[in-house]
Amino acid sequence: MSSKKAEKKDLGITVKKSEDIAEWYSQVVLKSELADYAPVKGCMILRPNGYFIWEKIQEYFNKVLEEKGVRNAYFPMFIPESFFVKEAKHAQGFNPEVAWIERKDENEMRLAIRPTSETIIYDSYSRWIRSWRDLPLKMNQWCNIVRWETNAVKLLLRSREFLWHEGHCAYESEEECKKETLMFLDEYAKLCEDLLAIPVVKGEKTERERFAGAVNTYTIEALMPDGKALQLGTTHYLGQNFSKAFDISFLGKDGEQHYVYQNSFGFSTRLIGATVLMHSDDKGLVLPPKVAPIQVRIVPIYRENNKEEILGSVEKIKQMLQSKLRVDVDLSDNTPGWKFNQAELLGIPIRIELGQKDLDKNVVTVVRRDTLEKTTYEMNDSLLDNILNLMDDIHKNLYNRVKQHIEKHTIRSSDLVNAIEKINEGNWVLIPFCGNPVCEDNLREKTDGVTTRVIPFDQPKDKTEKCAVCGEKSKYWVIISRAY
Template sequence: MSEDKALTKKSENITDWYNEVVQRAELADYAATRGFMVIRPRAYEMWEHIQSDFDHTIKTKYKVKNAYFPLLIPESFFKKEQEHAKGFSPEVAWIANTDEQNRLAIRPTSETIIYDSYSKWIRSWRDLPLRINQWCNIVRWEIGITRLFLRTKEFLWQEGHCVYANEKEARKEALQYLKEYAKLAENLLCIPVICGEKTQAERFAGAVNTYTIEAIMPDAKSLQMGTSHYLGTGFAKSFGIEFLDQEGKKQLGHQISWGFSTRLIGAVILMHGDDKGLVTPHALTETKIVIIPILIKGREEQVLNEAKELEKSLKSFGAFLDAREQYTPGAKFSEWELKGIPIRIEIGPKDLENKQVVLVRRDTLQKQFLPRKELKETIKKELKQMPIDMYNKAKNLQESLITKVETKEQFFAESKQGRYLFVPFCGLPNCEAEIKEKTGLSSRCVPFDSKPNGKCFWCGKEKAKYTYFAKSY
């Protein structure tokens, strides 16, 4: 049973609220090693549903194959691609005590170790396209404050790595995988996202272009939900990924990579949770319904028997009966609201007399008094409607947090109000560095439909594109 102390209100302190929900809803815990976390079964089940959904998509639609590559990467591999090495050097955890001539890095990402293998596997145009994904853990030695799911030194993710014969095909699929991420976020997690391209300053180290989906959280901070990268031929040159084309000429492979991580779970918690705790999209949990009997002295056996029959009849919906006698119905209500079970069904002596049950949706907390014969159809209807309502609620909130501004003065004023800003921006790294230093905001993405038709709000350069700026997780 969870602690009795009330949660911090989300509207009053979202940071404290988030930390309390993660631990008290039994999603994760802090590990003995600082900066690491333990993912508990409730959250790992969410990750398994995300894995299953996306794994099915990439295998059936794109013929991607799963593989696994080593955790440890020789230092010499990083040196082969200097821009990549420079970008990741602050985050790399090194193993110093080895028998190897080179130091070994614990993977911060797997481009280098995977591309060493690709250089051996690819010989001809017939070997392309090569599409491989791996589900694994990553270690990045973050210097700043760590937060469970959102920023820890170790996390779980998927990373896809593909090689193509030409740029057109590579770019096309980089955008297709990003679209799949957007579908997953919006359809499975019920979180609306903004799709676009990263600026030069925010680009993945070694990439020609980085594409992203960004979600606006309730505190107007941005959470990067997934990225894909067109890598060009830079890694192919460094690692010797070459093939003979149909005319027998040697060519370099064009590459992309794409990934998302367990921070998606953090996004679900932040986006949908309320003052009572976690609100879980039902697609992320096997247990969709909790049945709570209201036991009154003298009627216990009758009510409990009826509750057991309910559990049997609703097994296909993922129902379970909380028949613990040591806790009151009110305590059970609070616990399962905290843990985010999508639907609660209550049944007591009066409900038996009226041949009804009480149904409560976790996202709205509204009670419905239903005739028993209508229960199954109502559950089907509510499970269909819940994701739509959760998505729309999130969409309305996000839209209320965006402010379009044109000038530096407006930018300063609105940034102090904690807004998610949409401004014409030149995209130059030196301008972005100044903005970040003076306001703490960074560019999040340039929407794909943004046209170069304005003056940069910061430096006045022409042909600026409207770009989102915000603080980020």
């Protein structure tokens, strides 16, 4: 039996976000117990504090899916090798990252663990879809995904196994399919803004960055505090690429057979990582109130002689608040100072302190996590509303802080040298671009990893002229940066 274990854990973040963001991030994630490294390299553990955020994201998005007529299902994790080769670009795109299992199927076929499920799902669609009456067919699954990345694991941002959702819809018409592909992108943006307080840039990926097998890939991208971009979700207009490969055809109202039009779309647990990276500070985690496992923590401050009275009032406050909020009381034997630090480390949006001085004035002391501002509220029926308003205010403040950061750090430049300078200073940069994949490869090589992130729907009014990379005619403004 090991007795080596220390009784107290190291509390607090030991580096500053502005000085070493990678180390800071990893400390915040580990010490707030959102996630942990797994014994298997490249994998991670989603601890209850982190998984809770995922559940809130699921809850939010399941409502969207239901509204839009998308039903949840579950498809097998194992995909026969023969399926991969059916859509040539898709196979080429995913093959290097696939994990195969040692066992084979009854035809001695190799089996992959899904890196995405288009092929296995569309095989079923080809059996299920017979006529226009079966359309649109809209399904989603929440599942684990394996992509054997060689890059180092970044907790919640990059790992060989992760959780995600993937939606797969089939339609009669091109128009309806395209419209919904963009509609789901809008819903992604709303989720980020309404739930996670992260404003995003909506747009399209370049040909080079497109999903393997898609006609168009749309993306929501966020600018992280260090100037790197993070892709938060993508929707893909697949056209008839997969329906032709998998023979998904239907008898139309016109009595003829047609191939369906399809889209697919997904986001992952990376959303949790983005939330941490975006809002947190040198004291630890900062969480948007809607996804915080504990929204309000009450810290009673008492001695033996007033313990009963203080705890009595604390209990009353808790009762009042928990009708609409996730509340707990820190009754541990730690000092108040230690409790304050821990509540801050864990990212609890609101802390309520109640000591004798508060009680004498019939108030509570309230500390908001985002700004660490202290205020007092009357201890009466208005307390619940005041706390609810404060929650809204915290969400808005987090959102606006990031919004301002993006506005400040989105630069426009037609000169590549200047653009790279700006990127190295923590910005992402809009450049005029020709869209040629070769030109894009050149960009990446010349600049030590700068890539195109998104062609924003919201294009600058100014016409583009020459591509900032190759000097040929440019097609659009594209945001370039380094990326997570």
